[in-house]
Amino acid sequence: MGALLLLALASAPCPGHGVARDAAALREALAGGARDVWVSGVVEGDFEATRGVALHGCEWAVLRGSGHG
Numbered sequence: 037m038g039a040l041l042l043l044a045l046a047s048a049p050c051p052g053h054g055v056a057r058d059a060a061a062l063r064e065a066l067a068g069g070a071r072d073v074w075v076s077g078v079v080e081g082d083f084e085a086t087r088g089v090a091l092h093g094c095e096w097a098v099l100r101g102s103g104h105g
Contacts, residue, residue, distance in 0.1 A: 056074065
């Protein structure tokens with residue numbers, strides 16, 4: 037599968053738990069079973085989801101990847 041590349045800007049507050057704030061946490065969340073995945077801050081890397089995921093940004097989330105998929 038190709039790499040997931042997304043730029044999301046969202047100023048909404050994050051939920052109280054389960055928010056990916058770095059690349060390792062986002063990879064773990066995408067590998068887990070949660071339908072909703074929340075991202076906050078600037079997270080850099082190339083990511084892949086092998087299942088349906090609703091990706092949400094909060095507190096000015098930015099996903100920055102290489103652009104190569």
